[in-house]
Amino acid sequence: MEPVETLETILAFRNDTELSFQALEDVVSQRNQRRSLTLRFPMGKAAEMIGRSSESIREAEASGRLPQPELSATNRRVGYTLPEVNNMRRVFGTLPWRSETDEPVILSVQNFKGGVGKSTIAVHTAHYLALKGYRVLLVDCDPQGSSTSLMGINPDVDLGSSETLYPYLRRDYEDLSYAIRPTHWEGLDLIPANLDLFSSEYEMAVLLKDNPIHFDWLRDGIERAAQNYDVVILDSPPALGFISLSVLRAANALLIPTLPSNVDLFSTRKFISMMTDVLEQLSSLPRERTYKFLRVVISRGSDTKTSHGEMSHFMEETWGRRMMRAQLKDSAEIDNAGMLLKSVYEIGQPTASRQTWTRCMSYLDAYGKELELLIRKTWPSHYESLEQAGLL
Numbered sequence: 001m002e003p004v005e006t007l008e009t010i011l012a013f014r015n016d017t018e019l020s021f022q023a024l025e026d027v028v029s030q031r032n033q034r035r036s037l038t039l040r041f042p043m044g045k046a047a048e049m050i051g052r053s054s055e056s057i058r059e060a061e062a063s064g065r066l067p068q069p070e071l072s073a074t075n076r077r078v079g080y081t082l083p084e085v086n087n088m089r090r091v092f093g094t095l096p097w098r099s100e101t102d103e104p105v106i107l108s109v110q111n112f113k114g115g116v117g118k119s120t121i122a123v124h125t126a127h128y129l130a131l132k133g134y135r136v137l138l139v140d141c142d143p144q145g146s147s148t149s150l151m152g153i154n155p156d157v158d159l160g161s162s163e164t165l166y167p168y169l170r171r172d173y174e175d176l177s178y179a180i181r182p183t184h185w186e187g188l189d190l191i192p193a194n195l196d197l198f199s200s201e202y203e204m205a206v207l208l209k210d211n212p213i214h215f216d217w218l219r220d221g222i223e224r225a226a227q228n229y230d231v232v233i234l235d236s237p238p239a240l241g242f243i244s245l246s247v248l249r250a251a252n253a254l255l256i257p258t259l260p261s262n263v264d265l266f267s268t269r270k271f272i273s274m275m276t277d278v279l280e281q282l283s284s285l286p287r288e289r290t291y292k293f294l295r296v297v298i299s300r301g302s303d304t305k306t307s308h309g310e311m312s313h314f315m316e317e318t319w320g321r322r323m324m325r326a327q328l329k330d331s332a333e334i335d336n337a338g339m340l341l342k343s344v345y346e347i348g349q350p351t352a353s354r355q356t357w358t359r360c361m362s363y364l365d366a367y368g369k370e371l372e373l374l375i376r377k378t379w380p381s382h383y384e385s386l387e388q389a390g391l392l
Helices: 007-033 043-050 055-065 084-094 118-131 147-152 195-210 211-227 242-250 261-283 306-322 334-339 354-376 382-389
Strands: 105-109 136-141 188-191 231-235 251-260 294-301
Touching: 043 055, 043 084, 055 084, 105 118, 105 211, 105 242, 118 136, 118 147, 118 188, 118 231, 118 251, 118 354, 136 147, 136 251, 136 306, 188 306, 195 242, 211 231, 242 261, 251 261, 251 354, 261 306, 294 306, 294 354, 334 354, 354 382
Parallel strands: 105 231, 105 251, 136 188, 136 231, 251 294
Antiparallel strands: none
């Protein structure tokens, strides 16, 4: 017979949980304090990344245009860091930045249902674009702080409420510069989140009662901050509340992740319906909200499950061009990276088998490449190069 759970035993259960998690948080916090990006790219990969030949890199190093490469004790190149790759891009003029006349893309990863991989997608997207040389701002709008954790910050230990969106949403600041922090990824900055952000849901409800213009307060701050970046990624909370609605108004591009199952399909259908209703209700606000693109992406699909294939086909028939062709498949590599509070890109090598890692990277890169093309198609300064490549 199961023992009866009393308040006393439940309190003991809570205390045991807190002690265990405190020990885990201490380990994670110490690990994150030493966190740095250790990725090294061999000559061939670096040449591919910058869009030049290996010979061009060697010639630039020999002529002094690039610094001499770091060598090992056996006089072999140890590989290039991301900052070194980006310096090569500057020297060769291949940085992919938008021009000053192009509008930055503010991409919301959004679905009111939890468990669809929003934070995983947001962080992998940020890392993919940073590796490509773009200037990226990742904004964690979810009080759970999952993206913040994946970027090496413990939301409950390393952050105060004054370091998140919360002070801005309560009008303590006129812009978001106070909350933007550099990360260990060159070109990628972060506005973190923690549970204190949840308080804004209640506080803002009072302000919105008589003045719905407050829905655009986040939009104002994000648009000002975005001028220093090519892409801003908003990781939205899995709820229909003030923050989620503000994110809808702040974004100019939407990415809706969904799992290939009946339950998630119907949930996504409901999200699209509710999203449309909200946008109609907010359409009376002074500035019109349009989106450069809207895409649905399948998350955690499996090639071995017949039902996933059938659901994917149904989604493609239903949403047509708004479905991303690439899918973010279920993978042990993503799960293992998540356990280490990292992305697959950050780990940079297999945690399971080489075959599993290669397959996972192919899925991630295909998704990143497709999204990158959508982004570049919004920038007139990229039209010529896209036309030459037959992509426009």
